[in-house]
Amino acid sequence: MDVKKRKKIILIMLDTLMDKPFQKALKEESLPAFSYFLEHAQYFPEVVTPFPAISVNVESTLITGQYSDRHGVPALVWFNHEENRIINYGTNVIELLKLGLSKGIYDALYRLNNEHLNPSVATIYEDLHQAGKTSASINALVYRGAVPHQLKVPGLIRFFLNMKESINTHAPDEFVYGNLARLSSCRKYSCIWNKYGFNNNFSVQEFTCLIKAGKIPDFSIVYFPDHDKNVHKRGPMDVKGIKEMDLQLKKVLNAFPSREQALSENIWLLMGDNGQAVVGDSRENSLVDLRKLLSPFKISKLRKGVQAEDQIVLGMNLRSCFIYSLKPEAVPLQKIAEVLQEDSRIEMIAWKEEQYIHVISGEKEGKLKFSKNGNMSDEYNQHWSLEGDPHILDLTVEGKEIQSGNYPDGLMRLYSALHSHKGNYIIASVKPGYEFIGESTPKHNNGASHGGFHKDDSLIPMIVAGTSTKPEFMRIVDLKRWILNLIERDGDYNEATAGKIKRNS
Structure with missing residues (x-):
């Protein structure tokens, strides 16, 4: 008897993808990968982000299924009352130098995931591990899981800062964090000019290694960070970065034996992380x-x-x-x-x-x-x-x-x-x-900026292919429960009976 192959879930987070410029790009540019997904997908143009709409808060909300009153990561920059100091996960080098570069890097590399993210609230990776499922985090900043891993600190950083060569952490089964934690032995992206692997090319390189090896986990988050800087510089209607993301998505699709197989064997969630509002020129x-x-x-x-x-x-x-x-x-x-x-x-x-x-x-x-x-x-x-x-x-x-x-x-x-x-x-x-x-x-x-309370900062689009279901509400905070139910029910489920995989979800 044939046994139905359980679908894997692949969530690709496309930094600063927004509906209006995306629609503009679809009309004005050739976007074959996006268009292929859209032909087989549901499209939700207004998914609500947490506030402030900043990557570390968004990712913490996504993987915990909770807002910051529960997960405990307020924003990119906040004041730690107990330590009497500002926490800054990385606004720019000047601010980090003033605050203490070693502390800032260690906050981002270790404390964010292992101390600041509330340990009493389970992440989706921890829930899946408990249920005997596998997962991957590819270049996401917030990644805490149940499997021990090591971050290898680059020599140039250790040369200037008093830091150990390796940092112990906990992450999903398959874990990529720039060149500090990698899967492949391909190009290393080791220098500061390509952000030590925190770029779209490296995310694609590492995830396609899993595809070609037939090792795609039950659930994966793959983060494409590059478009953010385009919008900051050129404004919210910039489409250049969207075309670049389409080329990267094409590489991901081409890593499968066929596009049809890529869609038939997986559920795809392509989504932004935050919007950006225009900032005037004065x-x-x-x-x-x-x-x-x-x-x-x-x-x-x-x-x-x-x-x-x-x-x-x-x-x-x-x-x-x-x-x-x-x-x-x-x-x-x-x-x-x-x-x-x-x-x-x-x-x-x-x-x-x-x-x-x-x-x-x-x-x-x-x-x-x-x-x-x-x-x-x-x-x-x-x-x-x-x-x-x-x-x-x-x-x-x-x-x-x-x-x-x-x-x-x-x-x-x-x-x-x-x-x-x-x-x-x-x-x-x-x-x-x-x-x-x-x-x-x-x-x-x-240019443009984000982090605000307005809908321009707070709404992102989501493409869903491979399932006819949708979250109960169109908010990032609701995605974790929906994804866990998709994995449990293999793509389509009855909301009234769903929810077998749960801890703090």
């Missing part, structure tokens, strides 16, 4: 300098670290920022919020007090206060209590029903960001057209 107007706005307060300097006289720490995340009060009795959060509210470029300012979250805006009058577990429900069946003006968060309220507008899943994403880590802090976000800057932050005027 440095003076488009770049919102928080040092100037918050000049009444003493802001901690990166190189000096937190000093006794400091009042505020800034956790800069491009179009959003965590603003920490080190002395909440002398500098209450509401006082900081009122200063920020004077700038009309800031569309959202929020902080928590006990069980309530307070929200004001620099562009709208009024205020909103909300808490969890009230008698009103949103489109994701989450329950809330609202007081004040819902238009602050562009919410439409009809009876007991709440509908999001420009800030998709706004209540839960804001709630999670404000419960993601310890400390007294505000989180603020600027309107499209603008970007926050601080002491040494990257600047993308006349």
